[in-house]
Amino acid sequence: MRIFIKRIGDEGETFRGEEPAAIMELQEEDVQFLDPVRYDLLAQVQQNALLVTGRLSAPVHLRCSRCLKIFVQELVVERFVYHLELSGQDSVDLTPQIREDIILELPQRALCDGSCKGLCPHCGTDLNVATCSCRPETGSPQWQVLDSLKLK
Ligand SMILES: [Zn+2]
Ligand SMILES: [Zn+2]
Known part of the structure; x- marks a missing residue:
């Protein structure tokens, strides 16, 4: 202007x-x-x-x-x-x-x-509008390895 x-x-x-x-x-x-x-x-x-x-x-x-x-x-x-x-x-x-x-x-x-909750890093669900059934323990490969070690 x-x-x-x-x-x-x-x-x-x-x-x-x-x-x-x-x-x-x-x-x-x-x-x-x-x-x-x-x-x-x-x-x-x-x-x-x-x-x-x-x-x-x-x-x-x-x-x-x-x-x-x-x-x-x-x-x-x-x-x-x-x-x-x-x-x-x-x-x-x-x-x-x-x-x-x-x-x-x-x-x-x-x-x-x-307060935006963002997207679930595993399934991509918008956590502001829905919940998903992912849990960090089951969704992360690292945790799965740890879990299997503990079982032995
Ligand atoms: Zn947002
Ligand atoms: Zn999810």
Whole structure:
């Protein structure tokens, strides 16, 4: 999103709206921006410097690292701050900064829910919606070997 310096009055100028998801330039299998990025920003020019502050939010589709389901998480930048010394330019493109700040909000490890039980490592059952009859003792080959040793 490009803002024009000369249009910013003494009181500053408010920018509210949406940018297309395409500005995120990030479409991986497990991380997809499909919905618009929302912004609510105040731009001010003070002593030949541009200051933009406000809030950004963008829903992102992520794959849960435990149960592998795709879920939507809202990434929110509560305090976006952009400061630039002006040197005669008419406009400034905030897009790279917006993109970077939103990407910093991506979780290191995506979880659909903090208590997600994940998939059974043996049969693949989603343990959030069903239970399976696997037991660690019978499902792991190592345990089977130990069990047979004990029998002897
Ligand atoms: Zn999950
Ligand atoms: Zn199982």
